[in-house]
Amino acid sequence: MTGRVAEGRPLERLLWGAGGTVVVSYALIPVFWIVSLSLKRSADIGDGHFFPRRVSLEHYAAVFGDHRFSAALLNSVGIAALSTLAAVLLGMFAAYAIVRLQFPGRRLVLAAALSIAMFPPISIIGPLFNLWRTIGLYDTWAGLILPYMTFTLPLAIWTLAAFFRELPWDLDRAARIDGATPLQAFVHVIVPLAAPAVFTAGILVFIFAWNDFLFASALTSTGNARTVPAAIAFFTGSSRFEQPTGSIAAASVVVTLPIILVVLLFQRRIVAGLTAGAVKE
Amino acid sequence: MAAIELTNVSKRFAGSSAVRQVSLSIRDGEFFVLVGPSGCGKTTLLNMIAGLEDVSEGEIRVDGERVNDIDPRERNMAMVFQSYALYPHMTVRENMAFPLKLAGLRRDEIDRRVTAAAGILELEALLERRPRALSGGQRQRVAMGRAVVREPRAFLLDEPLSNLDARLRVQMRTAIARLQRRLGTTTVYVTHDQTEAMTLGDRIALLHEGEVLQIGTPRELYEQPASLIVAGFIGSPAMNFLPGRCTAGRLELPVGPLAAAGVADGSPVIAGFRPEHLHLVRGEDGQGDGPVFAARVEVIEWLGADLFVYFDVALRDFEAANLPAEPGVVPGTDARRSLVARIDPGASLKEGDAIRLRLDPAHVQLFDPHRGACLAPGGAEH
Numbered sequence: 001m002t003g004r005v006a007e008g009r010p011l012e013r014l015l016w017g018a019g020g021t022v023v024v025s026y027a028l029i030p031v032f033w034i035v036s037l038s039l040k041r042s043a044d045i046g047d048g049h050f051f052p053r054r055v056s057l058e059h060y061a062a063v064f065g066d067h068r069f070s071a072a073l074l075n076s077v078g079i080a081a082l083s084t085l086a087a088v089l090l091g092m093f094a095a096y097a098i099v100r101l102q103f104p105g106r107r108l109v110l111a112a113a114l115s116i117a118m119f120p121p122i123s124i125i126g127p128l129f130n131l132w133r134t135i136g137l138y139d140t141w142a143g144l145i146l147p148y149m150t151f152t153l154p155l156a157i158w159t160l161a162a163f164f165r166e167l168p169w170d171l172d173r174a175a176r177i178d179g180a181t182p183l184q185a186f187v188h189v190i191v192p193l194a195a196p197a198v199f200t201a202g203i204l205v206f207i208f209a210w211n212d213f214l215f216a217s218a219l220t221s222t223g224n225a226r227t228v229p230a231a232i233a234f235f236t237g238s239s240r241f242e243q244p245t246g247s248i249a250a251a252s253v254v255v256t257l258p259i260i261l262v263v264l265l266f267q268r269r270i271v272a273g274l275t276a277g278a279v280k281e
Numbered sequence: 282m283a284a285i286e287l288t289n290v291s292k293r294f295a296g297s298s299a300v301r302q303v304s305l306s307i308r309d310g311e312f313f314v315l316v317g318p319s320g321c322g323k324t325t326l327l328n329m330i331a332g333l334e335d336v337s338e339g340e341i342r343v344d345g346e347r348v349n350d351i352d353p354r355e356r357n358m359a360m361v362f363q364s365y366a367l368y369p370h371m372t373v374r375e376n377m378a379f380p381l382k383l384a385g386l387r388r389d390e391i392d393r394r395v396t397a398a399a400g401i402l403e404l405e406a407l408l409e410r411r412p413r414a415l416s417g418g419q420r421q422r423v424a425m426g427r428a429v430v431r432e433p434r435a436f437l438l439d440e441p442l443s444n445l446d447a448r449l450r451v452q453m454r455t456a457i458a459r460l461q462r463r464l465g466t467t468t469v470y471v472t473h474d475q476t477e478a479m480t481l482g483d484r485i486a487l488l489h490e491g492e493v494l495q496i497g498t499p500r501e502l503y504e505q506p507a508s509l510i511v512a513g514f515i516g517s518p519a520m521n522f523l524p525g526r527c528t529a530g531r532l533e534l535p536v537g538p539l540a541a542a543g544v545a546d547g548s549p550v551i552a553g554f555r556p557e558h559l560h561l562v563r564g565e566d567g568q569g570d571g572p573v574f575a576a577r578v579e580v581i582e583w584l585g586a587d588l589f590v591y592f593d594v595a596l597r598d599f600e601a602a603n604l605p606a607e608p609g610v611v612p613g614t615d616a617r618r619s620l621v622a623r624i625d626p627g628a629s630l631k632e633g634d635a636i637r638l639r640l641d642p643a644h645v646q647l648f649d650p651h652r653g654a655c656l657a658p659g660g661a662e663h
Contacts, residue, residue, distance in 0.1 A: 168364055168366065170362045170363075170364045170366035171366050171368065173333050173360075173362070173366065174360070174362060174366035174368075175368075175379075176332075176333065176353045176354060177331055177332075177333070177353050177354070177358065177359065177360045178354075178359075178379055178380035178383060178427070178431075179354040179357075179380050179383040179384050180354060180383050181354065184383065188379070189368055192370045193369065193370055
């Protein structure tokens, strides 16, 4: 028995290592490729080398020099932040009610939220386009935030409901006995404890809104509300014979970095459970 | 401080009733224990007093005022939960100050009360710690402290000691009793442990399947149980039960006949007697009345101050139906019944010894085998 384990160990480690390498390279090679492209000089774009032979920041300079890109960046940040804030806030209230209150149809609400999130977005683009044109939401921030909410809110509700279910009910009860109104119990006890879940939900929702291309390209037409993923599609080269590959790569790196930073920064927070010690272990 | 009065209180959950027609009155300053097996409705009853559960039927009055529809935060009662329910993101000080902050007290008053409560419960050194850095016993004390700072009308304690190890539980039991005597606050204490109920309660209500079976002082419940269930629940080790028959003013038991009055002839009964009412008979002295019978020692439990002897008794031709179940005994071995005697710990006995025991007839209680009601309370008669 012991012999078999000792024998299996190096092989096991080798297989784990090989598997890990495959997965990591599959995920990261395109990212490195984009970074590499963004750092090449325009003349070297098609040279077939993985690493740039001479590093240049000309594409970054070009991208930030373009006022349409900075406008798009501002739109992206604003729209993603607002839809995250709204989705998390409303999602918190909804999830808490679904978990703690006994009312008919609470399972139905969860199921409905999930089915809405599963809805193929492409199927609502057409009607939404006409509707938004008519009521004046076309090419506005609200015009993007609203459709994002239909997908991000269910995500937030599901993540938060799963977390609230883990919080011992005795904490709410204790707060109520201690003299708190239901809202005070929620604000002073439940919300601080839910911080890790709120971060998780917030990041998921933010990434969704940040990455969206479909709504952003269909429901905007100018710099008013066009976000970065849509704006990249409208990049042009310096001449009609030149592909704007370098600028696209640079812009892609610029929009990917914040996401990576946020996840790296908050992953501790996301993973850490604050509830340890609330009840007996 | 307050008197709490429950009148015909019932609670129904989706068709099934958890609490049925409970009436009891808890006096001002009393230590009142709700005891019963798990699922008997005692926690539901406590939650209704606290206001965490709606009352389906009946009325709860605190100091004469009907509180059925009053929000828990208006009732000014403090509760200690089985899980302690400490707020994990707050320090011990913040945990204890939380109810006072909500009540809108001034800072210096909050500080004064938290310091005082921390002093009573010996929490001074722990005030800046968070719950996860505390041991089980310390968390329990913080939970008590959060209740004490409120200076509430009543303490409601829901199995506060069941998450502690045995030694700490005994210590905290004494601490809670002392605290309650010192503060004189009306206390309702829920437990499934009859030892806690007996040692802590001024009075005890024994609940079973949502109904109150008996209310009384620990002594009343022990000496004059109103029914088989109460008799079997209160006391450790549990009361012994044997089937019996009444004929011509005599009670026939598998261990021999004894004199008994007040029971109709020919009716089957269940006789109950405590382990301490069996006496070891030495030599041929045979002093005192009551049947003497021979037994073989099966198991001995020697606890220093106590000696418990377990032995079997053949039931012969007695009807064994309706006897309370023996925990851990497979049904079907109806021909024998395991009994326990508490005898002088000085007696040097070993397992397998043949002994002779005398049953004290003054303490035999008779129960109706069908309804379980007490027919002739032994202790009260003599």
